[in-house]
Amino acid sequence: MPQDPAHSMLAKIAAAMGGADPLSVAAAALGGLLIALVIVPNMPARRRIPGPFKLPVLGNAPVLASYASRGKALELFQLYFEKFGPLIALSVPGRTFLRTMDAALIHRALTDTDTFRKGEVAYKTAADLLGDALFLLPAGDRWRRHRKQLQPAFTPTQLRNAAPFIGRVADRLVDHLERLAGSAASGSAVVEIHAEFTALTFDVIGLVGFSFDCKATESLRGGQRSEIFSVIEDISRIVIKRAPWPRMLWGLLGVGPNSPRVMRVRRHLNDLFDLVIAEKHAAMARSEPKDLKAMDILDRLLIGADEPGALTQEEVAGEMIGFFFAGHETSANTLTFLVMELARHQDVQERLAAEIRAVLPTLKDGMTADNMHEFKYLDFVVKESQRLNPVIIRIGRETTREIEYNGFVIPAKMHTMLGFYEVQRDPKYWPEPERFNPDRWDGLKPHSGSFVPFGDGPMNCIGQKLALIEIKMALVKLVDRFQLALEPGQTLEFVSLMTRRLKHGLVVRLTPRLIRPLAPLASPPSGIIN
Numbered sequence: 001m002p003q004d005p006a007h008s009m010l011a012k013i014a015a016a017m018g019g020a021d022p023l024s025v026a027a028a029a030l031g032g033l034l035i036a037l038v039i040v041p042n043m044p045a046r047r048r049i050p051g052p053f054k055l056p057v058l059g060n061a062p063v064l065a066s067y068a069s070r071g072k073a074l075e076l077f078q079l080y081f082e083k084f085g086p087l088i089a090l091s092v093p094g095r096t097f098l099r100t101m102d103a104a105l106i107h108r109a110l111t112d113t114d115t116f117r118k119g120e121v122a123y124k125t126a127a128d129l130l131g132d133a134l135f136l137l138p139a140g141d142r143w144r145r146h147r148k149q150l151q152p153a154f155t156p157t158q159l160r161n162a163a164p165f166i167g168r169v170a171d172r173l174v175d176h177l178e179r180l181a182g183s184a185a186s187g188s189a190v191v192e193i194h195a196e197f198t199a200l201t202f203d204v205i206g207l208v209g210f211s212f213d214c215k216a217t218e219s220l221r222g223g224q225r226s227e228i229f230s231v232i233e234d235i236s237r238i239v240i241k242r243a244p245w246p247r248m249l250w251g252l253l254g255v256g257p258n259s260p261r262v263m264r265v266r267r268h269l270n271d272l273f274d275l276v277i278a279e280k281h282a283a284m285a286r287s288e289p290k291d292l293k294a295m296d297i298l299d300r301l302l303i304g305a306d307e308p309g310a311l312t313q314e315e316v317a318g319e320m321i322g323f324f325f326a327g328h329e330t331s332a333n334t335l336t337f338l339v340m341e342l343a344r345h346q347d348v349q350e351r352l353a354a355e356i357r358a359v360l361p362t363l364k365d366g367m368t369a370d371n372m373h374e375f376k377y378l379d380f381v382v383k384e385s386q387r388l389n390p391v392i393i394r395i396g397r398e399t400t401r402e403i404e405y406n407g408f409v410i411p412a413k414m415h416t417m418l419g420f421y422e423v424q425r426d427p428k429y430w431p432e433p434e435r436f437n438p439d440r441w442d443g444l445k446p447h448s449g450s451f452v453p454f455g456d457g458p459m460n461c462i463g464q465k466l467a468l469i470e471i472k473m474a475l476v477k478l479v480d481r482f483q484l485a486l487e488p489g490q491t492l493e494f495v496s497l498m499t500r501r502l503k504h505g506l507v508v509r510l511t512p513r514l515i516r517p518l519a520p521l522a523s524p525p526s527g528i529i530n
């Protein structure tokens with residue numbers, strides 16, 4: 001009788017085992033598989049990191065994917081941390097990973113580069129969309145070369161030069177809001193402020209990074225949302241959709257490198273880069289060579305193109321897209337959360353307004369990158385909002401070797417997700433963690449690893465000083481001119497894609513405060529924007 005291949009295989013194995021019954025061999029094989037795929041991964045063992053039940057092969061991928069696609073991963077991890085403690089092990093096909101909210105481990109993972117490195121997971125998941133952007137690159141020579149080339153664009157001199165441009169973009173926004181309020185019968189403006197901030201931060205990156213006016217604010221005024229916003233947003237969605245699954249399944253999910261959706265995103269990004277570069281070359285041809293100090297990020301990258309270690313044209317494109325991506329949504333979400341907290345806490349808002357009224361007139365040149373520290377309460381408010389509402393809620397690292405931590409064994413090459421959101425709300429480090437209390441920052445030096453909105457260590461946020469100038473300038477101008485209140489009837493729903501934000505934005509009512517002359521603003525170096 002002809003035998004099916006599986007049966008003949010079993011017969012061969014049985015013969016090799018000295019003529020054992022093929023059925024017993026099959027049962028033993030099945031048992032072995034069960035032990036390897038279900039029992040071992042879920043077995044409680046001393047020193048093994050605890051975690052939720054893992055399905056054979058798929059591990060925790062289905063439940064992670066279901067929560068992540070709805071932007072609800074934080075809720076899931078909150079449950080897991082409550083159940084299993086500050087270190088949890090999870091698995092998706094092909095890899096096991098660790099998620100932690102332990103401050104000391106977070107600090108170590110960010111600063112001890114011999115033991116933890118940024119691995120390739122993020123790069124492999126998004127490089128076809130974003131190219132060789134610094135914020136994606138894994139640790140190693142390529143990352144070092146990019147960081148070295150970009151670092152000079154963030155010196156105090158560069159930031160000093162950038163501040164007046166930022167001031168002008170912020171002025172454009174508050175002037176517009178004032179006009180809106182002036183033309184409304186109620187005397188106040190009702191706006192969805194997140195869209196305004198997204199446009200503002202987009203324009204700031206364009207101007208400061210590339211002397212390119214994206215006119216995002218302008219297109220918003222024209223009643224349309226610039227297409228590039230939806231493209232950038234789609235990148236986050238694509239990456240989130242890909243993350244729990246192996247590359248070979250991305251195509252099936254509609255997010256493979258050759259899927260129409262992905263190709264559309266790439267086409268838009270290439271167009272944007274071509275436009276910026278063409279404008280830059282035209283500007284270079286029109287004007288005298290710039291002083292090194294007055295150069296933007298793109299000038300610096302292009303001017304040094306012949307020097308050893310310089311970035312190639314492709315790498316420059318990656319950095320440009322990377323800066324738009326890493327630098328605009330993060331700052332916009334941070335600003336939106338700040339307005340949300342100020343609108344919810346009118347007492348804090350009034351104290352801040354009083355500080356602004358007291359400090360601003362004393363600044364001879366208006367608010368600059370050098371005198372921001374005069375606004376002490378503002379600094380507390382920004383930090384407290386970043387603590388409660390970090391926009392980067394987690395980042396990943398990988399162990400370079402096996403280590404022991406608090407009695408647990410963390411194997412080599414373990415992908416480790418650092419839970420910024422959770423550690424910044426941990427009652428162990430933050431009394432009354434859910435309370436928005438800027439005064440807690442008075443004289444406070446946070447416990448290492450417990451406050452990391454910009455990361456830490458050598459891969460910390462290269463744009464953090466620029467971001468803080470932008471955020472503080474915009475906030476000072478806004479609170480100085482308007483009283484901010486939440487418009488009733490909206491539910492504030494949070495989503496966590498690549499960054500955390502409000503799903504439907506934030507609708508606020510802006511009522512002009514008493515009109516009084518503003519302190520002068522330092523003029524920008526040239527008239528790029530009106």
Ligand code: HEM
Nearest residue numbers: 134135326327330331334392453454455459461462463467
């Ligand atoms: C409030 C705003 C911002 C927040 C909360 C933020 C947060 C972060 C965090 C947490 C990291 C560390 C990632 C890691 O360690 O793997 C990071 C890296 C980075 N950020 Fe930001 N960021 C902000 C604004 C900006 C801006 C305005 C820019 C550019 C102008 C920027 C560019 C970058 C880049 C290029 C990296 C990668 C650095 C490296 O790997 O060497 N960010 N950011």
